[in-house]
Amino acid sequence: MTPTTTITFLGTADAVPEAGRDVASFVINGTHLVDTGWCGTAQMMRFGLDPLQIKTIILTHCHQDHYLGLPQFFFYWAQRWHSGMGKPSLTIIGPGDLPDVMEATRVFLMVDRYPRYAWKPDIRVIQPGETIQADDFSLAACQTRHPVDGRCYRFTDRRTGATVAFTGDTAYHEPIAEHVRGCDLLIHDATFPHDYPRPDLERDGHSTAVDAARIAQRAAVRRLILLHYQQTRCEESLARAAQVFPNVSFAREGQTVDVQPS
Numbered sequence: 001m002t003p004t005t006t007i008t009f010l011g012t013a014d015a016v017p018e019a020g021r022d023v024a025s026f027v028i029n030g031t032h033l034v035d036t037g038w039c040g041t042a043q044m045m046r047f048g049l050d051p052l053q054i055k056t057i058i059l060t061h062c063h064q065d066h067y068l069g070l071p072q073f074f075f076y077w078a079q080r081w082h083s084g085m086g087k088p089s090l091t092i093i094g095p096g097d098l099p100d101v102m103e104a105t106r107v108f109l110m111v112d113r114y115p116r117y118a119w120k121p122d123i124r125v126i127q128p129g130e131t132i133q134a135d136d137f138s139l140a141a142c143q144t145r146h147p148v149d150g151r152c153y154r155f156t157d158r159r160t161g162a163t164v165a166f167t168g169d170t171a172y173h174e175p176i177a178e179h180v181r182g183c184d185l186l187i188h189d190a191t192f193p194h195d196y197p198r199p200d201l202e203r204d205g206h207s208t209a210v211d212a213a214r215i216a217q218r219a220a221v222r223r224l225i226l227l228h229y230q231q232t233r234c235e236e237s238l239a240r241a242a243q244v245f246p247n248v249s250f251a252r253e254g255q256t257v258d259v260q261p262s
């Protein structure tokens, strides 16, 4: 069977969840988890994915809404992984404060008292301009515009050739357009309504749907999906964004998107 590149959205909200709506997180090909949400592990099972199949966790940055789900994930693995499955193998990729987050996760799980949670994943800090090569993908990073060190990634699926870029949290930042140029899918921060005051967007390091559309248009990507958003005035924001870049939608929780290479 011809392989396809799939994205499954586990959550779509900004910083805090709402009833029935987790914060922004998604899975690529059922095996690579991007940010962990608040409840990413439970969300995977809800949408028919197996958390034990995750081989890579990619963190866009280390704000809490993007890594809070890490302890739950490790706890689940420690409970469910059994010797017949071999040695657990997991790589975690993220910016410079990733080792601190991993150490905090181990402290939170009290690994000294509960050694079964003590296994260490392979930790890979990625710098802007760097590319990580894995068996089935390559991952190139650039800097975002956010109050903490963040990465926008360009993920290339080696099996299909499809390219998916995702910004994590960022204000409008034109260098991102260069980094994601020509991608088959761009997943971009769209936290605030289209008319949110520009100084506040700069202060908070977030985008509107129209900002995301401007990047998509500038980068000539094929499709734009908006993520990490508040549900205020979405229809109006989407209409405004579509005037700039027509092939745009808001991500929906549980939605799976097939990405075809161009």
Ligand SMILES: [Zn+2]
Residues within 6 Å of the ligand: 014, 015, 063, 065, 066, 169, 228
């Ligand atoms: Zn966030």
Ligand SMILES: [Zn+2]
Residues within 6 Å of the ligand: 061, 063, 146, 169
């Ligand atoms: Zn953030």
